[in-house]
Amino acid sequence: MEKILVLDFGGQYNQLIARRVRENHVYSEVRPYTTPLEEIKAAGYKGIILTGGPHSVYKETAYTYDKALFQLGIPVLGICYGAQLMTHLLGGQVEPGAREYGEVAVSLDTQSQLFSGLDYGTICWMSHTDYISRIPAGFKITAKSETCPVAAMENPTARLYAVQFHPEVMHTRKGMEMLHTFVYDICGCKGDWVMSSFVDRTIYQLKEKIGDRKVLCALSGGVDSSVAAILLHKAVGDNLTCIFVDHGLLRKDEGKQVEELFRGQYDINLVSVDASARFFEKLKGVTEPEKKRNILGEEFIRVFEAEAKKIGKVDFLVQGTIYPDVIESGVGDAALIKSHHNVGGLPDHVDFEEIVEPLRDLFKDEVRQAGLELKMPESMVYRQPFPGPGLGVRIIGEVTPEKVALLQEADAIFRQEVAKAGLDREISQYFAVLTDMRSVGVMGDGRTYDYTVALRAVTTSDFMTADWAKIPHEVLGNASNRIVNEVEHVNRVVYDITQKPPATIEWE
Ligand code: XMP
Secondary structure (H helix, E strand, C coil), rough: EEEEEEEECCCCCCHHHHHHHHHHCCCCEEECCCCCCCHHHHHCEEEECCCCCCCCCCCCCCCCCCCCHHHHCCCCCEEHHHHHHHHHHHHCEEEECEEEEEEEEEEEECCCCCCCCCCCCEEEEEEEECEEEEECCCEEEEEEEECCCEEEECCCCCCCEEEEECCCCCCCCCHHHHHHHHHHCCCCCCCCCCCCHHHHHHHHHHHHHHHHEEEEECCCHHHHHHHHHHHHHHHHHEEEEEEEEEEECCCCHHHHHHHHHHHHHCCCCCEEEEHHHHHHHHHHHCCCCCHHHHHHHHHHHEEEEEHHHCCCCEEEECCCCCHHHHHCCCCCCCCCCCCCCCCCCCCCCCCCCCECCCCCCCCCHHHHHHHHHCCCCHHHCCCCCCCCCCHHECCCCCCHHHHHHHHHHHHHHHHHHHHHHHCCCCCCEEEEEEEEEEEEECCCCEEEEEEEEEEEEEEECCCCCECCCCHHHHHHHHHHHHHHCCCCCCCCCCCCCCCCCCCCCCCC
16 A cells, blocks of 8 residues: 655644545555654655654754655655755755744745646745755755745755645645645555545454454444444454443433444444443532543543453553544643543553554544444434533533433434534534523513523534534524423523634533
Protein backbone atom coordinates (compact mmCIF):
# COMPACT_ATOMS: atom_id res chain seq x y z
CA MET A 1 0.00 0.00 0.00
CA GLU A 2 1.24 3.48 -0.86
CA LYS A 3 1.97 5.59 2.20
CA ILE A 4 2.87 9.17 2.91
CA LEU A 5 4.66 9.99 6.16
CA VAL A 6 3.74 13.11 8.08
CA LEU A 7 6.75 13.80 10.29
CA ASP A 8 5.50 15.66 13.33
CA PHE A 9 7.45 18.65 14.65
CA GLY A 10 4.77 19.66 17.15
CA GLY A 11 2.48 21.80 14.98
CA GLN A 12 -1.25 22.18 15.40
CA TYR A 13 -2.40 20.72 12.12
CA ASN A 14 -0.43 17.50 11.90
CA GLN A 15 -3.34 15.09 11.88
CA LEU A 16 -5.18 17.40 9.55
CA ILE A 17 -2.36 17.06 7.01
CA ALA A 18 -2.58 13.25 7.20
CA ARG A 19 -6.32 13.44 6.85
CA ARG A 20 -6.09 15.66 3.75
CA VAL A 21 -3.75 13.13 2.18
CA ARG A 22 -6.18 10.32 3.03
CA GLU A 23 -8.97 12.36 1.45
CA ASN A 24 -6.89 12.05 -1.71
CA HIS A 25 -7.10 8.24 -1.33
CA VAL A 26 -3.52 7.80 -0.25
CA TYR A 27 -2.82 6.38 3.17
CA SER A 28 -0.97 8.71 5.48
CA GLU A 29 0.28 8.41 9.03
CA VAL A 30 1.76 10.83 11.54
CA ARG A 31 4.96 9.87 13.34
CA PRO A 32 7.07 11.92 15.74
CA TYR A 33 10.23 13.73 14.62
CA THR A 34 12.14 11.33 16.88
CA THR A 35 11.40 8.41 14.52
CA PRO A 36 14.79 6.99 13.46
CA LEU A 37 15.87 7.51 9.85
CA GLU A 38 16.38 3.77 9.43
CA GLU A 39 12.71 3.13 10.24
CA ILE A 40 11.61 5.73 7.75
CA LYS A 41 13.82 4.21 5.10
CA ALA A 42 12.53 0.70 5.80
CA ALA A 43 8.85 1.72 5.76
CA GLY A 44 8.80 2.41 2.02
CA TYR A 45 7.09 5.80 2.07
CA LYS A 46 6.26 7.38 -1.28
CA GLY A 47 6.58 10.86 0.17
CA ILE A 48 7.34 12.71 3.39
CA ILE A 49 5.69 15.86 4.73
CA LEU A 50 7.42 17.85 7.46
CA THR A 51 4.87 19.63 9.64
CA GLY A 52 4.77 23.04 11.25
CA GLY A 53 5.89 23.52 14.82
CA PRO A 54 6.23 26.15 17.53
CA HIS A 55 10.05 26.37 17.52
CA SER A 56 12.68 28.50 15.78
CA VAL A 57 15.11 26.40 13.76
CA TYR A 58 18.14 28.50 14.73
CA LYS A 59 17.64 27.94 18.48
CA GLU A 60 19.59 25.17 20.14
CA THR A 61 16.51 23.55 21.64
CA ALA A 62 14.70 23.37 18.28
CA TYR A 63 13.30 20.05 17.07
CA THR A 64 15.47 18.88 14.24
CA TYR A 65 16.24 15.90 12.05
CA ASP A 66 19.12 14.13 10.32
CA LYS A 67 19.69 15.93 7.04
CA ALA A 68 20.26 12.56 5.36
CA LEU A 69 16.44 12.54 5.18
CA PHE A 70 16.77 14.79 2.15
CA GLN A 71 19.09 12.37 0.37
CA LEU A 72 16.81 9.33 0.42
CA GLY A 73 15.42 10.24 -2.98
CA ILE A 74 11.92 10.32 -1.46
CA PRO A 75 10.06 13.56 -2.24
CA VAL A 76 9.82 15.82 0.81
CA LEU A 77 7.38 18.68 1.33
CA GLY A 78 8.19 21.01 4.22
CA ILE A 79 5.27 23.00 5.61
CA CYS A 80 5.88 26.16 7.70
CA TYR A 81 8.42 25.07 10.34
CA GLY A 82 9.12 22.09 8.08
CA ALA A 83 10.03 24.52 5.27
CA GLN A 84 12.30 26.48 7.57
CA LEU A 85 13.95 23.32 8.87
CA MET A 86 14.65 22.16 5.32
CA THR A 87 16.22 25.57 4.62
CA HIS A 88 18.31 25.54 7.77
CA LEU A 89 19.58 21.98 7.36
CA LEU A 90 20.46 22.47 3.70
CA GLY A 91 22.50 25.65 4.19
CA GLY A 92 19.94 28.41 3.66
CA GLN A 93 19.00 31.01 6.26
CA VAL A 94 16.01 31.51 8.51
CA GLU A 95 15.56 34.71 10.50
CA PRO A 96 13.00 36.22 12.84
CA GLY A 97 10.91 39.24 11.96
CA ALA A 98 8.42 38.70 9.13
CA ARG A 99 5.28 37.92 11.02
CA GLU A 100 2.24 36.97 8.99
CA TYR A 101 -0.96 35.55 10.36
CA GLY A 102 -4.18 34.67 8.62
CA GLU A 103 -5.23 34.87 4.99
CA VAL A 104 -2.48 36.39 2.88
CA ALA A 105 -2.32 37.15 -0.85
CA VAL A 106 0.41 35.04 -2.43
CA SER A 107 1.75 35.04 -5.98
CA LEU A 108 2.78 31.68 -7.36
CA ASP A 109 5.31 30.70 -9.99
CA THR A 110 2.96 28.73 -12.21
CA GLN A 111 5.94 27.01 -13.84
CA SER A 112 6.79 25.33 -10.55
CA GLN A 113 5.99 21.63 -10.15
CA LEU A 114 4.00 22.04 -6.99
CA PHE A 115 1.82 24.83 -8.36
CA SER A 116 1.34 23.50 -11.85
CA GLY A 117 -2.14 24.18 -13.19
CA LEU A 118 -2.83 26.94 -10.64
CA ASP A 119 -3.34 30.66 -11.26
CA TYR A 120 -0.70 33.27 -10.46
CA GLY A 121 -2.56 34.96 -7.60
CA THR A 122 -4.13 33.11 -4.67
CA ILE A 123 -4.88 33.31 -0.96
CA CYS A 124 -2.96 31.18 1.54
CA TRP A 125 -3.14 30.72 5.30
CA MET A 126 0.01 31.91 7.05
CA SER A 127 1.02 31.58 10.67
CA HIS A 128 4.69 32.39 11.25
CA THR A 129 7.15 34.90 12.69
CA ASP A 130 10.39 33.48 11.31
CA TYR A 131 10.96 33.53 7.58
CA ILE A 132 13.33 32.11 5.01
CA SER A 133 15.73 34.93 4.12
CA ARG A 134 18.08 32.88 1.91
CA ILE A 135 17.23 29.68 0.10
CA PRO A 136 19.67 26.76 -0.01
CA ALA A 137 21.75 26.06 -3.13
CA GLY A 138 19.87 24.26 -5.89
CA PHE A 139 16.47 25.72 -4.92
CA LYS A 140 14.38 28.36 -6.64
CA ILE A 141 11.75 30.60 -5.11
CA THR A 142 8.29 29.60 -6.29
CA ALA A 143 5.96 31.88 -4.29
CA LYS A 144 6.06 35.26 -2.57
CA SER A 145 3.81 37.42 -0.48
CA GLU A 146 4.24 41.08 0.36
CA THR A 147 5.92 40.26 3.68
CA CYS A 148 7.45 36.94 2.84
CA PRO A 149 10.18 36.81 0.18
CA VAL A 150 10.08 33.00 0.16
CA ALA A 151 6.50 31.81 0.52
CA ALA A 152 7.54 28.62 -1.31
CA MET A 153 10.65 27.13 -2.86
CA GLU A 154 11.61 23.94 -4.62
CA ASN A 155 14.47 21.87 -5.91
CA PRO A 156 12.85 19.45 -8.35
CA THR A 157 16.11 17.62 -9.09
CA ALA A 158 16.48 16.72 -5.42
CA ARG A 159 12.67 16.26 -5.14
CA LEU A 160 12.44 18.80 -2.32
CA TYR A 161 9.55 21.26 -1.90
CA ALA A 162 8.67 23.75 0.78
CA VAL A 163 5.82 26.10 1.55
CA GLN A 164 5.71 28.71 4.29
CA PHE A 165 1.89 28.62 4.34
CA HIS A 166 -0.45 25.81 5.39
CA PRO A 167 -1.97 24.00 2.39
CA GLU A 168 -3.91 21.64 4.69
CA VAL A 169 -6.11 24.44 6.06
CA MET A 170 -9.28 25.29 4.15
CA HIS A 171 -8.40 29.01 4.12
CA THR A 172 -5.62 28.19 1.67
CA ARG A 173 -7.87 28.29 -1.37
CA LYS A 174 -5.84 25.93 -3.55
CA GLY A 175 -4.31 23.89 -0.72
CA MET A 176 -6.08 20.66 -1.65
CA GLU A 177 -4.86 20.98 -5.26
CA MET A 178 -1.30 21.52 -4.05
CA LEU A 179 -1.41 18.45 -1.82
CA HIS A 180 -2.95 16.47 -4.65
CA THR A 181 -0.12 17.53 -6.96
CA PHE A 182 2.47 16.60 -4.35
CA VAL A 183 0.98 13.19 -3.65
CA TYR A 184 0.14 12.20 -7.24
CA ASP A 185 2.44 14.08 -9.63
CA ILE A 186 5.50 14.42 -7.45
CA CYS A 187 5.37 11.29 -5.26
CA GLY A 188 3.81 9.20 -8.01
CA CYS A 189 0.96 7.75 -5.92
CA LYS A 190 -1.97 6.15 -7.73
CA GLY A 191 -4.54 6.44 -4.93
CA ASP A 192 -5.12 2.93 -3.59
CA TRP A 193 -6.52 3.82 -0.19
CA VAL A 194 -10.17 3.66 0.84
CA MET A 195 -11.75 3.23 4.25
CA SER A 196 -11.98 -0.53 3.71
CA SER A 197 -8.19 -0.59 3.67
CA PHE A 198 -8.18 1.00 7.11
CA VAL A 199 -10.70 -1.51 8.40
CA ASP A 200 -8.92 -4.53 6.90
CA ARG A 201 -5.51 -3.36 7.93
CA THR A 202 -6.63 -2.54 11.47
CA ILE A 203 -8.35 -5.90 11.93
CA TYR A 204 -5.26 -7.62 10.59
CA GLN A 205 -2.94 -5.63 12.87
CA LEU A 206 -5.16 -6.24 15.89
CA LYS A 207 -5.19 -9.96 15.14
CA GLU A 208 -1.40 -9.99 14.83
CA LYS A 209 -0.91 -8.01 18.00
CA ILE A 210 -3.50 -9.71 20.19
CA GLY A 211 -3.51 -13.28 18.92
CA ASP A 212 -5.67 -15.32 21.28
CA ARG A 213 -5.16 -13.14 24.31
CA LYS A 214 -8.00 -11.45 26.20
CA VAL A 215 -9.36 -8.00 25.49
CA LEU A 216 -11.64 -5.77 27.51
CA CYS A 217 -13.63 -2.87 26.12
CA ALA A 218 -15.60 -0.15 27.86
CA LEU A 219 -18.61 0.28 25.63
CA SER A 220 -20.53 3.54 25.79
CA GLY A 221 -22.93 2.91 22.94
CA GLY A 222 -21.55 5.89 21.05
CA VAL A 223 -20.12 5.56 17.56
CA ASP A 224 -16.48 5.60 18.65
CA SER A 225 -16.48 2.88 21.25
CA SER A 226 -18.90 0.83 19.14
CA VAL A 227 -16.69 0.94 16.06
CA ALA A 228 -13.67 0.14 18.23
CA ALA A 229 -15.52 -2.81 19.81
CA ILE A 230 -16.71 -4.19 16.48
CA LEU A 231 -13.21 -3.94 14.99
CA LEU A 232 -11.92 -5.87 17.98
CA HIS A 233 -14.73 -8.37 17.77
CA LYS A 234 -13.86 -9.02 14.14
CA ALA A 235 -10.22 -9.48 15.11
CA VAL A 236 -10.52 -11.64 18.23
CA GLY A 237 -14.15 -12.83 18.46
CA ASP A 238 -15.06 -14.20 21.88
CA ASN A 239 -11.77 -13.12 23.39
CA LEU A 240 -13.34 -9.67 23.57
CA THR A 241 -15.58 -8.78 26.49
CA CYS A 242 -17.38 -5.44 26.55
CA ILE A 243 -18.48 -3.76 29.73
CA PHE A 244 -21.32 -1.30 29.49
CA VAL A 245 -21.68 0.90 32.56
CA ASP A 246 -25.06 2.57 32.81
CA HIS A 247 -24.35 5.58 35.02
CA GLY A 248 -27.99 6.62 34.95
CA LEU A 249 -27.13 9.63 32.80
CA LEU A 250 -27.94 8.15 29.41
CA ARG A 251 -30.55 9.38 26.99
CA LYS A 252 -34.05 7.95 27.15
CA ASP A 253 -34.06 4.18 26.45
CA GLU A 254 -30.43 4.21 25.43
CA GLY A 255 -29.28 1.46 27.76
CA LYS A 256 -31.84 -0.94 26.35
CA GLN A 257 -30.86 -0.14 22.76
CA VAL A 258 -27.18 -0.78 23.38
CA GLU A 259 -27.91 -4.17 24.88
CA GLU A 260 -30.19 -5.18 22.02
CA LEU A 261 -27.66 -4.18 19.43
CA PHE A 262 -24.52 -5.70 20.88
CA ARG A 263 -25.95 -8.79 22.47
CA GLY A 264 -28.64 -9.34 19.89
CA GLN A 265 -27.28 -8.32 16.55
CA TYR A 266 -23.55 -8.78 17.02
CA ASP A 267 -23.44 -11.53 19.60
CA ILE A 268 -20.62 -9.80 21.43
CA ASN A 269 -19.84 -10.79 25.04
CA LEU A 270 -21.46 -7.97 26.95
CA VAL A 271 -21.56 -7.27 30.66
CA SER A 272 -24.09 -4.60 31.43
CA VAL A 273 -24.13 -2.87 34.84
CA ASP A 274 -26.74 -0.54 36.27
CA ALA A 275 -24.65 1.71 38.49
CA SER A 276 -26.98 4.70 38.59
CA ALA A 277 -27.61 4.69 42.34
CA ARG A 278 -23.90 4.84 43.03
CA PHE A 279 -23.36 7.73 40.62
CA PHE A 280 -26.23 9.79 41.99
CA GLU A 281 -24.91 9.33 45.50
CA LYS A 282 -21.49 10.68 44.50
CA LEU A 283 -22.97 13.61 42.60
CA LYS A 284 -25.10 14.82 45.52
CA GLY A 285 -24.53 18.51 46.12
CA VAL A 286 -21.85 18.87 43.43
CA THR A 287 -22.29 21.82 41.07
CA GLU A 288 -18.85 22.67 39.67
CA PRO A 289 -18.48 21.30 36.10
CA GLU A 290 -14.90 20.01 36.28
CA LYS A 291 -15.63 18.43 39.66
CA LYS A 292 -18.66 16.68 38.18
CA ARG A 293 -16.60 15.50 35.25
CA ASN A 294 -13.87 14.23 37.55
CA ILE A 295 -16.35 12.38 39.77
CA LEU A 296 -18.04 10.83 36.76
CA GLY A 297 -14.74 9.80 35.22
CA GLU A 298 -13.41 8.44 38.49
CA GLU A 299 -16.59 6.60 39.43
CA PHE A 300 -16.89 5.15 35.96
CA ILE A 301 -13.43 3.71 36.34
CA ARG A 302 -14.23 2.26 39.78
CA VAL A 303 -17.36 0.50 38.51
CA PHE A 304 -15.51 -0.66 35.45
CA GLU A 305 -12.67 -1.98 37.61
CA ALA A 306 -15.05 -3.87 39.86
CA GLU A 307 -16.60 -5.59 36.85
CA ALA A 308 -13.25 -6.19 35.21
CA LYS A 309 -11.97 -7.87 38.38
CA LYS A 310 -14.73 -10.42 38.03
CA ILE A 311 -13.43 -11.26 34.57
CA GLY A 312 -9.86 -11.63 35.82
CA LYS A 313 -6.68 -10.84 34.02
CA VAL A 314 -6.97 -9.39 30.56
CA ASP A 315 -4.12 -8.51 28.29
CA PHE A 316 -5.52 -5.46 26.52
CA LEU A 317 -7.90 -2.64 27.26
CA VAL A 318 -9.63 -1.02 24.29
CA GLN A 319 -10.44 2.67 24.17
CA GLY A 320 -12.48 4.38 21.48
CA THR A 321 -10.35 7.53 21.63
CA ILE A 322 -10.44 9.54 18.42
CA TYR A 323 -8.14 12.33 17.35
CA PRO A 324 -10.14 15.38 18.52
CA ASP A 325 -10.38 13.81 22.01
CA VAL A 326 -6.62 13.63 22.12
CA ILE A 327 -6.02 17.30 21.45
CA GLU A 328 -8.94 18.69 23.43
CA SER A 329 -7.82 16.83 26.52
CA GLY A 330 -4.52 18.65 26.45
CA VAL A 331 -2.29 15.73 25.58
CA GLY A 332 0.99 17.12 24.25
CA ASP A 333 1.24 20.89 23.98
CA ALA A 334 -2.44 21.80 23.54
CA ALA A 335 -4.27 23.57 26.37
CA LEU A 336 -6.77 21.76 28.61
CA ILE A 337 -10.32 22.73 27.72
CA LYS A 338 -12.32 19.98 29.36
CA SER A 339 -11.29 16.70 30.94
CA HIS A 340 -12.72 14.29 28.44
CA HIS A 341 -13.89 11.25 30.20
CA ASN A 342 -12.50 8.70 27.79
CA VAL A 343 -8.93 9.94 27.62
CA GLY A 344 -6.25 9.93 30.24
CA GLY A 345 -8.42 8.55 33.04
CA LEU A 346 -7.32 4.96 33.02
CA PRO A 347 -8.17 2.41 35.62
CA ASP A 348 -5.26 1.84 38.00
CA HIS A 349 -6.45 -1.46 39.31
CA VAL A 350 -7.56 -3.31 36.23
CA ASP A 351 -5.15 -6.02 35.46
CA PHE A 352 -4.19 -5.38 31.87
CA GLU A 353 -0.93 -4.96 30.05
CA GLU A 354 -1.58 -2.56 27.26
CA ILE A 355 -4.08 -0.14 25.83
CA VAL A 356 -5.31 -0.41 22.26
CA GLU A 357 -6.79 2.64 20.62
CA PRO A 358 -7.55 1.68 17.03
CA LEU A 359 -9.24 5.00 16.17
CA ARG A 360 -6.70 7.37 17.66
CA ASP A 361 -5.74 8.93 14.33
CA LEU A 362 -9.22 9.32 12.89
CA PHE A 363 -11.63 12.23 12.80
CA LYS A 364 -15.29 11.62 13.59
CA ASP A 365 -16.49 11.46 10.00
CA GLU A 366 -13.75 8.94 9.23
CA VAL A 367 -14.95 6.82 12.18
CA ARG A 368 -18.46 6.87 10.69
CA GLN A 369 -17.09 5.74 7.33
CA ALA A 370 -15.34 2.88 9.11
CA GLY A 371 -18.65 2.01 10.82
CA LEU A 372 -20.39 1.79 7.44
CA GLU A 373 -17.58 -0.42 6.17
CA LEU A 374 -18.20 -2.68 9.16
CA LYS A 375 -21.86 -2.92 8.15
CA MET A 376 -23.13 -1.27 11.27
CA PRO A 377 -26.75 -0.13 11.01
CA GLU A 378 -27.07 3.46 9.81
CA SER A 379 -29.02 4.43 12.90
CA MET A 380 -25.93 3.54 14.88
CA VAL A 381 -23.36 4.99 12.49
CA TYR A 382 -25.11 8.33 12.30
CA ARG A 383 -26.04 8.39 15.93
CA GLN A 384 -24.99 11.75 17.19
CA PRO A 385 -22.03 11.79 19.52
CA PHE A 386 -22.82 11.56 23.19
CA PRO A 387 -20.26 12.54 25.80
CA GLY A 388 -18.90 10.01 28.30
CA PRO A 389 -20.28 11.95 31.29
CA GLY A 390 -23.69 11.89 29.60
CA LEU A 391 -26.50 14.08 30.81
CA GLY A 392 -24.30 14.95 33.79
CA VAL A 393 -22.73 17.74 31.72
CA ARG A 394 -26.11 18.83 30.36
CA ILE A 395 -27.65 19.48 33.74
CA ILE A 396 -26.30 22.73 35.09
CA GLY A 397 -25.91 22.64 38.85
CA GLU A 398 -26.61 19.60 41.00
CA VAL A 399 -27.53 16.38 39.21
CA THR A 400 -30.48 14.48 40.67
CA PRO A 401 -32.51 11.51 39.37
CA GLU A 402 -35.56 13.79 39.03
CA LYS A 403 -33.67 16.28 36.88
CA VAL A 404 -32.29 13.49 34.74
CA ALA A 405 -35.79 12.10 34.14
CA LEU A 406 -37.02 15.56 33.19
CA LEU A 407 -34.13 16.18 30.82
CA GLN A 408 -34.48 12.74 29.20
CA GLU A 409 -38.07 13.58 28.28
CA ALA A 410 -37.28 17.05 26.95
CA ASP A 411 -34.32 15.73 24.99
CA ALA A 412 -36.33 12.87 23.49
CA ILE A 413 -38.98 15.33 22.30
CA PHE A 414 -36.39 17.61 20.69
CA ARG A 415 -34.77 14.64 18.94
CA GLN A 416 -38.14 13.42 17.67
CA GLU A 417 -38.99 16.85 16.26
CA VAL A 418 -35.62 17.19 14.55
CA ALA A 419 -35.99 13.73 13.00
CA LYS A 420 -39.57 14.44 11.97
CA ALA A 421 -38.36 17.51 10.09
CA GLY A 422 -35.76 15.33 8.34
CA LEU A 423 -32.89 17.29 9.85
CA ASP A 424 -31.29 14.55 11.91
CA ARG A 425 -28.54 13.82 9.37
CA GLU A 426 -27.87 17.47 8.59
CA ILE A 427 -27.29 18.55 12.15
CA SER A 428 -24.17 17.13 13.75
CA GLN A 429 -25.34 17.20 17.33
CA TYR A 430 -28.60 18.33 18.91
CA PHE A 431 -29.81 17.96 22.45
CA ALA A 432 -31.53 19.59 25.37
CA VAL A 433 -29.80 21.12 28.37
CA LEU A 434 -31.44 21.62 31.74
CA THR A 435 -30.36 25.02 32.97
CA ASP A 436 -30.25 25.76 36.64
CA MET A 437 -32.54 28.70 36.09
CA ARG A 438 -36.17 28.88 37.09
CA SER A 439 -38.54 31.58 36.02
CA VAL A 440 -42.13 32.62 36.34
CA GLY A 441 -44.75 31.38 33.93
CA VAL A 442 -48.48 31.02 33.70
CA MET A 443 -50.29 27.78 33.05
CA GLY A 444 -54.06 27.60 33.06
CA ASP A 445 -54.91 30.26 35.59
CA GLY A 446 -52.01 29.59 37.85
CA ARG A 447 -48.52 30.91 38.34
CA THR A 448 -45.64 28.53 37.74
CA TYR A 449 -42.05 28.84 38.85
CA ASP A 450 -40.20 26.22 36.86
CA TYR A 451 -37.09 25.26 34.91
CA THR A 452 -35.80 26.64 31.63
CA VAL A 453 -34.68 24.07 29.08
CA ALA A 454 -32.11 25.18 26.51
CA LEU A 455 -31.96 23.53 23.12
CA ARG A 456 -28.54 23.20 21.50
CA ALA A 457 -27.95 22.12 17.91
CA VAL A 458 -24.72 22.51 15.96
CA THR A 459 -23.29 21.76 12.56
CA THR A 460 -19.63 20.81 12.33
CA SER A 461 -17.41 18.37 10.51
CA ASP A 462 -14.75 17.85 13.16
CA PHE A 463 -16.34 19.04 16.45
CA MET A 464 -13.37 21.32 17.04
CA THR A 465 -15.24 24.29 15.65
CA ALA A 466 -19.01 24.42 15.22
CA ASP A 467 -21.79 26.70 14.11
CA TRP A 468 -25.27 26.78 15.66
CA ALA A 469 -27.76 25.06 13.40
CA LYS A 470 -30.25 27.30 11.59
CA ILE A 471 -33.22 25.11 12.47
CA PRO A 472 -36.49 26.42 10.99
CA HIS A 473 -38.47 28.37 13.55
CA GLU A 474 -41.42 26.08 13.08
CA VAL A 475 -39.41 23.05 14.17
CA LEU A 476 -38.10 24.91 17.21
CA GLY A 477 -41.64 26.08 17.93
CA ASN A 478 -43.01 22.54 17.81
CA ALA A 479 -40.29 21.26 20.10
CA SER A 480 -40.84 24.12 22.53
CA ASN A 481 -44.63 23.62 22.62
CA ARG A 482 -44.33 19.94 23.20
CA ILE A 483 -41.68 20.30 25.90
CA VAL A 484 -43.61 22.82 27.98
CA ASN A 485 -46.81 20.84 27.55
CA GLU A 486 -45.47 17.33 28.06
CA VAL A 487 -42.64 17.76 30.53
CA GLU A 488 -43.59 18.68 34.03
CA HIS A 489 -41.64 21.47 35.73
CA VAL A 490 -40.48 23.09 32.50
CA ASN A 491 -42.18 26.36 31.63
CA ARG A 492 -39.64 27.97 29.27
CA VAL A 493 -37.52 26.87 26.33
CA VAL A 494 -34.62 28.84 24.80
CA TYR A 495 -32.36 28.15 21.81
CA ASP A 496 -28.58 28.48 22.08
CA ILE A 497 -27.16 30.55 19.20
CA THR A 498 -23.44 30.56 20.00
CA GLN A 499 -20.65 29.21 17.87
CA LYS A 500 -17.71 27.13 19.04
CA PRO A 501 -15.42 28.89 19.75
CA PRO A 502 -16.04 30.86 21.90
CA ALA A 503 -18.67 28.52 23.42
CA THR A 504 -18.16 24.77 23.54
CA ILE A 505 -20.79 22.38 22.20
CA GLU A 506 -21.71 20.95 25.60
CA TRP A 507 -22.63 23.44 28.28
CA GLU A 508 -20.21 21.99 30.83
P1 XMP B 1 -17.25 20.37 23.49
O1 XMP B 1 -18.31 20.56 24.52
O2 XMP B 1 -15.88 20.22 24.10
O3 XMP B 1 -17.56 18.99 22.79
O4 XMP B 1 -17.27 21.39 22.40
C1 XMP B 1 -16.94 18.51 21.63
C2 XMP B 1 -17.49 17.14 21.37
O5 XMP B 1 -17.00 16.24 22.37
C3 XMP B 1 -18.08 15.67 23.08
N1 XMP B 1 -17.65 15.56 24.46
C4 XMP B 1 -17.22 14.43 25.03
N2 XMP B 1 -17.09 13.19 24.54
N3 XMP B 1 -16.29 12.43 26.62
C5 XMP B 1 -16.66 12.19 25.35
O6 XMP B 1 -16.58 11.05 24.92
C6 XMP B 1 -16.38 13.66 27.20
O7 XMP B 1 -16.05 13.86 28.35
C7 XMP B 1 -16.87 14.70 26.35
N4 XMP B 1 -17.10 16.02 26.54
C8 XMP B 1 -17.57 16.52 25.37
C9 XMP B 1 -19.25 16.59 22.87
O8 XMP B 1 -20.50 15.93 23.02
C10 XMP B 1 -19.00 17.06 21.44
O9 XMP B 1 -19.42 16.10 20.51
